[in-house]
Amino acid sequence: xxESEFESQLRATRPAAPSDMLxxxxxxxxxxxxxxxxxxxxxxxxxLRQLLGxxxxxxxxxxxxxxxMLWLDAEPKQTPTGxxxxxxxxxxxxxxxxxxxxxxxxxxxxxxxxFPEEQQPARLVRVNMVERRTxxxxxxxxxxxxxxxxxxLMLIPVxxx
Amino acid sequence: xxxxxxxPEPWRTCYDALxxxxxxxxxxxxxxxADAEDAVxxxxxxxxxxxxxxxxxxxxxLYAAVRSAAxxxxxxxxxxxxxxxxxxxxxxxxxxxxxxxxxxxxxAQLESALRKLPAEQREVVVLRVWGxxxxxxxxxxxxxxxxxxxxxxxxxxxxxxxxxxxISHERVRV
Numbered sequence: 001x002x003e004s005e006f007e008s009q010l011r012a013t014r015p016a017a018p019s020d021m022l023x024x025x026x027x028x029x030x031x032x033x034x035x036x037x038x039x040x041x042x043x044x045x046x047x048l049r050q051l052l053g054x055x056x057x058x059x060x061x062x063x064x065x066x067x068x069m070l071w072l073d074a075e076p077k078q079t080p081t082g083x084x085x086x087x088x089x090x091x092x093x094x095x096x097x098x099x100x101x102x103x104x105x106x107x108x109x110x111x112x113x114x115f116p117e118e119q120q121p122a123r124l125v126r127v128n129m130v131e132r133r134t135x136x137x138x139x140x141x142x143x144x145x146x147x148x149x150x151x152x153l154m155l156i157p158v159x160x161x
Numbered sequence: 162x163x164x165x166x167x168x169p170e171p172w173r174t175c176y177d178a179l180x181x182x183x184x185x186x187x188x189x190x191x192x193x194x195a196d197a198e199d200a201v202x203x204x205x206x207x208x209x210x211x212x213x214x215x216x217x218x219x220x221x222x223l224y225a226a227v228r229s230a231a232x233x234x235x236x237x238x239x240x241x242x243x244x245x246x247x248x249x250x251x252x253x254x255x256x257x258x259x260x261x262x263x264x265x266x267x268x269a270q271l272e273s274a275l276r277k278l279p280a281e282q283r284e285v286v287v288l289r290v291w292g293x294x295x296x297x298x299x300x301x302x303x304x305x306x307x308x309x310x311x312x313x314x315x316x317x318x319x320x321x322x323x324x325x326x327x328i329s330h331e332r333v334r335v
Contacts, residue, residue, distance in 0.1 A: 014259040015185035029206040112229040115211030
């Protein structure tokens with residue numbers, strides 16, 4: 001028995017039909033214009049809300065980071081990046097200089113397909129990053145760093161050929 | 162949704178053609194028929210609300226929607242107790258395939274053999290044999306390469322053949 005014969009034999013066994021209730025339930029649900037997740041997909045505000053919903057976990061970390069930066073702004077007085085050597089010498093010992101921030105992608109994961117109205121279906125891709133901001137004290141060599149968790153949700157269009 | 166209420170034909174045509182296949186596909190992740198129907202309903206409604214004028218070329222997306230809905234459903238802890246309650250019923254009364262009178266035993270054996278396959282192989286076999294999707298469509302659905310998909314299919318078919326062979330031999334001897 002070759003593969004195609006075997007496939008034909010398998011295909012001859014038909015999948016079980018759903019109950020009659022399923023068709024009625026779908027018909028009823030499609031008649032109602034506003035229910036559940038489908039509504040979120042149809043309305044841009046709903047989709048935005050859905051996208052932002054995943055960011056709630058990062059809100060606490062981001063808030064803490066912003067507060068930390070405000071504190072740094074208030075306590076050790078910051079000077080603009082790129083101060084020259086003569087300016088560094090003139091700075092008081094407690095002065096911290098901001099360094100260039102960096103971002104590191106720590107994880108990416110593909111999520112569910114979404115069907116925005118009148119747009120191509122797209123796949124939700126979640127990108128987790130860590131953003132690092134550091135301040136250095138030129139006089140003592142001390143460094144202060146803050147890590148901000150960051151999560152971006154992107155919609156990548158998909159299509160079947 | 163004027164298009165849906167005035168002309169329900171497109172989704173009904175799709176439903177008639179695909180509902181048993183989608184249901185079988187949903188069974189990969191659900192423990193009972195009722196849960197599988199919930200997943201199919203959720204995916205079907207979501208899909209047809211978003212694309213009321215979808216044609217057959219869009220139907221493969223329905224499998225992806227069913228997969229997503231079934232996985233979401235499985236994760237829903239609220240339904241855990243209900244699932245556990247109906248699990249044993251399904252184990253003792255196979256429901257994946259149409260129990261045609263003369264092939265009732267075959268359907269039960271096929272379901273049993275499919276259950277024994279690794280999940281990835283079973284998913285590819287179901288999508289290819291009963292869903293009639295291409296390897297490219299299956300690969301997109303499962304987010305893996307076409308080579309991986311076809312390899313899983315080959316291994317899955319081979320394993321199915323092994324599981325079903327002893328049964329065929331016994332029947333010949335009788």
